[in-house]
Amino acid sequence: MSDLALGTAPPPRRRTGGFDSLALLLVCLAVWQAVASWTDGIAVAPPWTTIVYLAGLMGQTSFWGHAGATLTAFLLAFALSAVLGLLLGLVLGAWRFAGEVWEPILAGFYTIPKVTLYPVVLLVAGLGMSAKVAFGVMHGMVPITLLTLAAIRNLSPTLLRTARVLRLPPRQTIVWVLVPACLPEIIAGLRIGFSLSLLGVLIGEMFSSQRGLGFLLVSGMAQHNVPLTTAIVLLIVVMAISANTLMLRYLKTR
Amino acid sequence: MTRARAVLLVRIALLAGLVALLEALCRLGVIDPLSILPPSEMLGAMIERVASGDLDEGMVQTFSTIAIAYVLAVVLGTAAGALLQKLPRLRAVVDPLLASYYSVPTFIFYPLLVALFALGKTPLVILGMMSATPAVIISTLAGLDGVPPVLLKLARAQRLGRWHTLWWIVLPQALPRLFSGFKLALSYALIGVIAGEFLLSGTGLGYAISFAYQSFDSQAMYGAMLFVLLVAIAANGMLTTWESRIARRRARQ
């Protein structure tokens, strides 16, 4: 076969991969530094200052109070999103008709600016932790539901037939055949739900809370405390990317 | 009755039923009618606000911001995607970033943008672009990747030049994927801009909702809210119909 390389898929990582990533990191840091210097640190604090500030922050108990609040809200929101999303996805995936009815509605929910619904949520859930968790669930539940729905629906009937041919009892069929078959897609949904729950919690804090990392961000801006805002942004970015990369790596090994 | 029609009818009935339920609960006082208006009043409020021109300025602001952010995102995203496809080494480095991009809540950069560019249109446009552009890049890459090599060989066998190949073969082949990226980008641009206006802005529909909320003006708030939601749903609906029309011709039947 002629293997003219026209429009092939992305190349496998060669030995230069690690070096290239390091180069990219340095470029990003350089740009960051340049922007900070160019604006005299009014908008963005330079990298080193930020890291030092962040280290300092982490030494203060008040910071950990805020971080803890965000973490608690996030974990609750994610857990709720996951449980509700999985259950709903399971039901809608198995009951085809209901799935077909609901899927466009859920997908549509994905495309609207949920921010506009926040006042309503606040009116219902009140301020504080419950609102934050509600926001997180609002954002995180939908992708988990949709992807679980798709995973269940796409279970090939051949799998079930194979299980019957092998004379597996129901529990074993579920554990050894069905679950592994739909697991990748479900975990992909959980990964997206993870990020979006975090997003929901943070935005809730930015908008309507007196505690949490989102609140620190907004108050830092109000006080023109540039190192604080930059430090929080850095922290969130690093946490989000690390968590996501870990989950992606885990998915790949499966 | 075909299944598709049955599904559609049930869906409409379901939504209508939920709206009716909400209406009933509000009217009966089960839900405090001051905090959550009955849907009929929401609709009335929206029509009134739109007709009275109160929302006009906000509309112009918001829609123009979204439009600018969207067009820029599409143009830059497509160009960047095409460029990345031609430079495999750069692409290999950028790929993991793209994969993790949407796990970071982009609006956390909004305060930084405001500090950089002062309150106004610019930080909102940039926020919209930050939300929308990666989606376009990802779908452009997917679309270009999805051109079977045999079609490129065909182009050479037919002696089409570079630009002809791009226009007559690559673009039509990649169109479905490109288009779904464009559709996604519009949602993201809209969400990003409205979220930004809501959190921190002096003008625009997002701000109108936030201001109304803080002034306890339920009528204004729900009016603006419903309007924004309907616009978002309509825009997305139109693009989805267009998308399925593109796909229908090429689908395996």
Place this chain on the structure above:
Amino acid sequence: MQAVVRRYAGPPPVHALGPIDLHLARGEFFSVVGPSGCGKSTLMDVLCGLAQPTAGSVRFEGNALHGEVPEGVGVVFQEDASLAWLSVRQNIAFGLRLSGLPKAEVSTRVEHAIAFMGLSHFADHYPAQLSGGMRQRVCIARTLVLRPRLILLDEPFGALDQQTRLLMGDELLRLWRETGATVLLITHALDEAAMLSDRVGVMSARPGRFIDLVETGWPRERDSRIVSDPHFGELTARLWSSLRSESMKTLGRVA
């Protein structure tokens, strides 16, 4: 083709083809058979200008090729190259679109090709609605309208069942006679090569070289019924005997 060699730099470096010496007489029907991976497709790519030889030269109608497909050459690929967003008619007209021919002429040629390839009922359908065999017919029709003087086909009937193949073989012969073009057919089916061609080239395992060139001696007016001629059996047997050891070499390599 003269002393053509094609190597790939790798890693690891691969000597895919050659040295090959091949002269195609004008208007002849030439088939190439060989074990899988022997470089048949590479041969075709080099022959029409889609690939550059690492050594040696290729000439078409006296002119050397320069990395571009010359005018007057038509290619039908193994994979489905029909354009999903165009109807059958539009697909066939595709190559003529930029040729500068007047619309009436384009239309005439397209309609003729549609009728010739038996696609009249499906002219306004889209490739997604057609079977694999019909899509290949669209690709062949698309090449036909360009009135090429050399037609290259890379296992065009590979995905079809045997009966359809035989019928498509007949159509290919009709095409050949009607256009008077030179045809090079790459196939892994020995019977197809033996039945359709004036000459058959047998290629060795990689690096592909011609180990046998067989003259069939068939009359020009032939069709699939020729399989009942005893000479057909002799030809096929001869092809297989040349090919058998080469195929086993390939298999051993793969296994």
